[in-house]
Amino acid sequence: MNFFRQLFAILRVNLAGLPQRLGSSLTILVGVTSAVGVLVSMLAMGTGAREQELATVRPDRIILTTTGSRFGQGNISQDEAAVILGLPGIRKNAKGDPIVAFESVVPIQGRRQVTGLRIYFPLIGITPNVTELAPETHFTAGRMFQPGLQELVVSNPCRRQFIGFEMGDRRPLHGSDWTIVGQFDRGSSQQCVVYADVKTLMTVLKRNTYSNVSALLNSPADYDVLHDAVSANPTLHLEVQHEADAIADAFKPLNAILNFVSFFVGTIMAVGATLGAVNSLYAIVDSRRREMATLRAIGFSGSAVVVSVLIESMLLALPGAVLGTLAAWLLFNNLAASPFGFSFQLSVTPPLAVIGIEWALVMGLLGGLLPALRAARMPITTALRAT
8 A cells, every 4th residue: 555545545534533533623723712812813913004105105206314324314405306307207286386285204202182191203304295296195174384484284184083173273382383274084094193394393403404305207117217316416315215115214213123022922922832742742642652553554554644644734734724714804904003193904914814823823833743643653562451
């Protein structure tokens, strides 16, 4: 009898006996379900965060930053700003002015409505053409700030999440009060965004350089034209990035933390589930010593026994992966979270389900390895005498 015929014969016997080993099988199922559910739920934070980071990204929008700096941390001089306005590939508005927004970013503090917790988020000084740069911006109340005045416009998530962002509220900033004159939505973004006139803000902060510059291209194909023009100009110490790349780079530390926490907690749960599977499979192997010994005595190979136990272990883990992913989706999909002041909704996606299945199969493989080896090495005569 060849190896595969032996393997399938043992598997049929093993699976047919599952009702008699229901307790041990359920122990494996519950452990794997819990481990996969926790892992997928934790990973859903990172997936949701990345979806929110890129919620308003456009392929024809680019970011210019100082070489080597991250989004919002640049040091772009006034001379460089003047050169940027004349770069090729940048879209112009109806008046013939380039759609370029100069930005200066400063952290401000807000207090959450429910918990009162104080959270820092960016106040972005920007030129008033922000609605041309970001057409997805729609005012729901009030108006755009006026250049030269200490006025703020805020996204609606600010009003929903924090205290003091209603129309007419005054926010203290560096010894003076700034009045909220407008509220807006920006696409599907759930982030608190506060805009002010960049020149007024820079005067208050005594700054003379911009943090970064955003621009709208004639088309995504003009990216290379603009990139080459910046690289060829020795007076510009800037780098050009697609908006998606710049934002992904800016959020890289947050994403790294979320991924580390997810896999750290998931690994702890997986170790517990794997140890539970080992104990359960040892009990299953011990309860079938006579059956295993009989198979070995009539010519079944030890390798077929090992592989059959490993496959049985992985098959027992597979339903746990499905149930764990389903539980994560039912309990946590679209659940709101706001770590470090960044708001997003957890997102349980098909790729996360695949990771959960892979995680469960690895747990099944590792959990079944030692019991499988024990089953294959069990002396035939000893097993028969013990039963």
